[in-house]
Amino acid sequence: MLIYDIPGLGVIEIENIVFDYNGTIATDGKLTDGVKGLLAELKSRANIYILTADTYGTVEAECAQSSVSVRTFPKGKAADFKKEIVESIGADKTICIGNGFNDIEMFKSARLSIAVIEREGCSGKLLAHADVVVCSIMDAIDILLKDSRLKATLRE
Numbered sequence: 001m002l003i004y005d006i007p008g009l010g011v012i013e014i015e016n017i018v019f020d021y022n023g024t025i026a027t028d029g030k031l032t033d034g035v036k037g038l039l040a041e042l043k044s045r046a047n048i049y050i051l052t053a054d055t056y057g058t059v060e061a062e063c064a065q066s067s068v069s070v071r072t073f074p075k076g077k078a079a080d081f082k083k084e085i086v087e088s089i090g091a092d093k094t095i096c097i098g099n100g101f102n103d104i105e106m107f108k109s110a111r112l113s114i115a116v117i118e119r120e121g122c123s124g125k126l127l128a129h130a131d132v133v134v135c136s137i138m139d140a141i142d143i144l145l146k147d148s149r150l151k152a153t154l155r156e
Contacts, residue, residue: 002045002095004147008156012111014046016089017144020082020098021052021059023120025137029056031063032118038141039066049089051082051106078102083109097140104129112154114140 002014019025025035039048048068052059053075063070073081083105086094096103096110101123107113108129115122115130116137127133132153134140143149 002144002147004150006151006154009154014093014095014111016047016049016094017042018049018051018082018086018089018094018096018106018110020096020100020103021050022055023099023118023122024097024116025050026058026062027119029058029062032137035137035141036066038138038145039068041145042141043067047089049085051085053078079105082106086110095144097137098126099123101125114143116140 004012006012022029025032042048050059050063050068050070052072054072059070059072071085079102082103086096086106086109091109092111094110095112095114096106097114097116098107099116099118099120099122104126107126112131113129115126115133117133117135118137132143134143
């Protein structure tokens with residue numbers, strides 16, 4: 001479990017971290033260099049879920065040795081599926097990380113949300129629903145692992 005004590009927000013307990021796949025932890029269907037190692041480090045502290053419509057058909061092979069939960073869904077109505085998955089695992093104890101328009105609904109449901117601006121860009125509409133915005137997936141994972149960064153960003 002990850003525990004953050006943020007002035008003005010109080011204590012936040014996180015059991016789950018949900019990652020969008022394409023555009024967030026992967027580009028063109030391939031995991032970003034260095035992500036596997038950081039996911040392994042996070043896995044020792046929280047449940048890790050990767051959500052994707054698997055546009056490139058690569059998620060199983062790319063995540064095979066990561067021991068994370070991969071959840072796929074049909075390409076249509078992705079936002080609804082993502083929100084449903086987040087709510088089924090406990091939205092109040094979940095951080096969502098994504099970059100796309102179809103991540104808005106899960107961001108609204110989750111306890112905390114982080115928008116990532118990577119090589120595939122980020123939906124401008126998603127930014128209005130993010131608690132934190134970062135420039136890379138590595139920054140997003142670092143902010144979770146180094147709780148003083150999250151505290152500094154979100155404190156009132």
